[in-house]
Amino acid sequence: MAKRRMTRMPWEFVIPNLFAGGVPLADGAVSPMDDQAFASFYERTARSLWAYLARTSGDPALAEDLMQESYVRFLCAAQRPLHVDEGEVACRRYLFQIATNLLRDHWRRPRTSSIEDVSEDFFARSADSARSDSQMTLGPAMSQLRPRDRQLLWLAHAEGYSHREIAEVTGLGSTSVRLLLFRARRKIAGLLGAGRGRKI
Amino acid sequence: MLRTCPREKEVKGLVERGQWPVAEATAPELHAHISHCRSCGELALVASTFQRARAEAVGAAKVGPPSVLWWRAQLRQRNAAVERVGMPMLGAQIFALLVSLALAVGFAGWQARQGLAWRPWLEQLPETTMKHIDSGWNQMLSSLWSSALPGSEWNWMVLLSAGATLALLGGVALYLATEKH
DSSP: OHHHHHHTOTTOOOOTTOSTTOOBOTTSOBOOOOHHHHHHHHHHHHHHHHHHHHHHHSOHHHHHHHHHHHHHHHHHTTTSOOOGGGTHHHHHHHHHHHHHHHHHHHHHSOSTTOGGGSOTHHHHHHHHHHTOHHHHHHHHHHHTSOHHHHHHHIIIIISOOOHHHHHHHHOOOHHHHHHHHHHHHHHHHHHHHHHTTOOO | OOOOOTTHHHHHHHHHTTOSSSOGGGSHHHHHHHHHOHHHHHHHHHHHHHHHHHHHHHHHOOOOOHHHHHHHHHHHHHHHHHHHHHHHHHHHHHHHHHHHHHHHHHHHHHHHHTTOTHHHHHHHHHHHHHHHSTTOHHHHHHHHHHHTOOSSSOOHHHHHHHHHHHHHHHHHHHHHHHHHO
8 A cells, every 4th residue: 555655755756657567647648667567667678688698797796786777777768759659669678788787887987896897707706506408508609709799799699689779879880880889799609619629 | 701591591500400410300401401501501500609698697597686776777867857947047046146137237237337326335335324323213214215326217126136137037038938948
């Protein structure tokens, strides 16, 4: 009861038409996203967002922090105009955009824990501890790529985003994404092929 | 050089459906193409590796409850709203202070040009006060009022009152203007 009352606070954010099934109001607007709608959206997106952050940063703890911050910023920035017709797809993309920016800010920050300063065997050690086959294969290869390439590859091949969507998430041009992705793919294919003792 | 194969879309679909590298029987021709085409071979290898990595990572992800994030966002929004409300008030206070300072400086300059006409009044103030203390508070005030006249048409108390009112109203006007904005 108290929960419902608090969701009706005057400063509560409103995202018109953001979620399918929003209830139209008398003035033609759509009911705001409430805590339950957010919980549902969170359930559908949190794991993939965490996977993206953890695998591109190589640091699960950092991924946890950045994921939480991404959702908080997503909720706070709800007044930002979105592609309302695209609904949840646009929300999901926007969430990944926030996470990508946070990750980039983290890497830019001058401190010893920056991803650029992490030794190359960090990913390999993480892989050993997780005892995951794909991590054992992908981790060492990912560690040899630039952070941006890791992001591009994950968005393209794990999340299945198109070049246009990746451009939107990363802030790069579509043409640049195509070229960068091609080079990154070629590089990691070589690394994965070498790792498996197979020539591509 | 950026050389891609026109069949990459098909290959990507094959991997996304989980039909690579297994299930060769479902698309034998495409499987044969992948083994000969460098671009498609790379795509199949990379995409299948990332798909597997994603599936494992998603399965291993430990995510916290969404309610915590919800309330954190609410709290942050509330703080931002409070900060937004406080900004015009701070501006109004600064404006009022600046106007008061300007008036004080102006008044001091004006008094200096008048030859500090209030100095004799200040020196006589204890005497005047003692003299009128028996005749009541109202008489003392009127004495102060009359003795404060510097000899010009301006009364400094009126000037100060007007200045303070102006500063107050200016601050309120600025607050209202900023708040509306």
